[in-house]
Amino acid sequence: MQGQLIISRFAVLTGLSPKTLRYYDEIGLLRPESIDEATGYRYYGVSQVQRAVNVRRWRQLGMPLDDIRQLMHQPDRVREVLLRHEQRLKVEIEHRQQAITHLHRSLQEVSMNYRIEQLPVVQTLTISTRLQPPHYKVIPEALQELMRYKKAQGYTSDSPSFFVHHNDDHEGGSLVEVCLPVTGRVKPEGRIEVRTFGGEKAFIGRFVGPYDRTGAAYSVVVEEALRRGLSITGVTAEFYVKSVPDTPNPAEYETDIAFFLQ
Numbered sequence: 476m477q478g479q480l481i482i483s484r485f486a487v488l489t490g491l492s493p494k495t496l497r498y499y500d501e502i503g504l505l506r507p508e509s510i511d512e513a514t515g516y517r518y519y520g521v522s523q524v525q526r527a528v529n530v531r532r533w534r535q536l537g538m539p540l541d542d543i544r545q546l547m548h549q550p551d552r553v554r555e556v557l558l559r560h561e562q563r564l565k566v567e568i569e570h571r572q573q574a575i576t577h578l579h580r581s582l583q584e585v586s587m588n589y590r591i592e593q594l595p596v597v598q599t600l601t602i603s604t605r606l607q608p609p610h611y612k613v614i615p616e617a618l619q620e621l622m623r624y625k626k627a628q629g630y631t632s633d634s635p636s637f638f639v640h641h642n643d644d645h646e647g648g649s650l651v652e653v654c655l656p657v658t659g660r661v662k663p664e665g666r667i668e669v670r671t672f673g674g675e676k677a678f679i680g681r682f683v684g685p686y687d688r689t690g691a692a693y694s695v696v697v698e699e700a701l702r703r704g705l706s707i708t709g710v711t712a713e714f715y716v717k718s719v720p721d722t723p724n725p726a727e728y729e730t731d732i733a734f735f736l737q
Contacts, residue, residue, distance in 0.1 A: 479508060479509070479518040479519065479520055479521075480518065480519045480520070480521065481516060481517070481518060481519075482496055482497075482507070482516070482517045482518075482519070485519040485523075485524070485527070488524050488527075489524055489527035489528050489531060490528065490531050491527055491530070491531050496517070496519075496527075497517070499530070500517065502540070504530070504540060504543065504544055504547075505523070505526065505527055505530055507519045507523075508520040508523065526547065529546075529547075530543055530547075533546065536560065536564075537560075537563075537564065537567075538560050542556050542559070542560060586683070587680040587681050587682065587692075587695070587696070587699075588679075588680065588681040589678070589679070589680050589696075589699055590678075590679055591676065591677070591678050591679070591705075591736070592676070592677060592679055592733075593674065593675070593676050594672075594673045594674065594675050594676070594677055594712075594733070595634075595673050596671060596672070596673035596674050597634055597656040597671070597672055597673050598656065598657055598658070598661070598669065598670075598671055599654040599655060599656050599657065599669070599670050599671070599672050600621050600624065600625060600630075600654070600655045600657055600661065600663075600667050600668070600669060600670075601621075601652050601653065601654045601655075601667070601668045601669070601670040601672075602617040602620060602621060602652070602653045602666055602667055602668070603650065603651070603652050603653075603666075603668070604617055604650075604651055604653065605648035605649065605650060605651070606640065606648050606649050606650075606651045607648035607649075613651070614638055614651065614653055617638075617653035618636055618638075618653055618655065620667070621636070621653065621654075621655040621667065622636075622655065624664065624667055625655060625657060628661070628662075630657045630658075630659065630661055631657065631658050631659065632655060632656050632657050632658065633656065633658055634656040635656075635714050635715045635716050635718075635731075636653075636654065636655045636656070636714075636715050636718075637654050637712055637713055637714040637715060638651050638652060638653040638654060638712065638713055639651065639652045639654065639672070639710065639711070639712045640710065640711045640712065640713075641710055642708070642709035642710055652670070652672075654670070654672055675710075675735050675736075676735070676736045677712070677733040677734060677735050677736060678696070678699075678700045678703075678705050678707070678733070678734045678736055679696075679731050679732065679733045679734075680692070680695065680696035680699065680731070680732050681716070681729055681730070681731050681732075682696075682729070682730045682731075682732055683726075683727070683728070683729050683730075684725070684726055684728060685725035685726060685728060686725070686728065686730070689713065689730055689732065692730075692732055693711070693732060696732045696734060697734060700734050705734075705736055706736060706737040707734045707735065707736060707737070708734075708735045708736065708737055709735075710734075710735040711732065711733060711734055711735070712732075712733040712735070713730055713731070713732060713733075714730065714731040714733065715728075715729075715730055716729040716730065716731055717729035718730075
């Protein structure tokens with residue numbers, strides 16, 4: 476028919492599927508200009524393209540069909556309808572953001588294995604030193620010194636190495652105790668002391684990944700501790716559950732980050 480479009484052609488021009496156009500016809504939202512009584516074919520006018528495109532855009536914005544009907548039949552209320560939908564979207568966005576926050580929290584709880592533990596009492600070879608960020612090399616250097624001494628003396632260990640970071644910052648840096656658990660009778664030498672560590676209550680999260688990313692994990696663990704209403708002392712510890720001797724892949728390192736509790 477002159478100046479009219481069959482439904483498939485109208486669908487291409489407007490971005491609405493034939494199925495959607497048939498539905499909009501059934502509910503009276505967007506009727507074709509004419510329907511062939513013999514064939515049942517729907518024919519749309521070129522002048523209807525703009526209206527159909529508007530309907531598609533409004534639906535893409537999540538606008539309910541009743542609001543779209545109001546926009547089409549009551550143009551004087553366009554601003555009212557659009558503002559109402561804007562408010563609806565804001566509420567929906569807020570709800571979805573809350574859902575994302577809960578989802579992230581659930582993922583963190585699963586991946587970081589959060590728990591409260593009474594730290595076991597262990598005998599350790601310990602080096603006390605001062606840490607001044609970003610100069611963190613004093614920790615691996617102390618651990619290597621402890622490992623060499625342990626090997627030279629023939630001592631054995633049955634738990635991960637760790638360090639305790641105290642909250643007594645001053646100009647010389649903050650105190651850290653780098654510890655290597657050992658069993659049996661041991662003796663100190665030089666700056667290497669024999670200490671007993673443990674018994675404290677701590678909130679712990681396990682970080683999986685390279686050591687250069689553990690710093691970011693601290694804020695995640697402390698945020699979870701505070702969210703749970705726990706009172707932290709400011710003293711922390713890192714336990715190297717899976718490290719260089721266990722895997723050559725830094726992405727597989729496992730580090731327990733512990734915040735001591737009051």
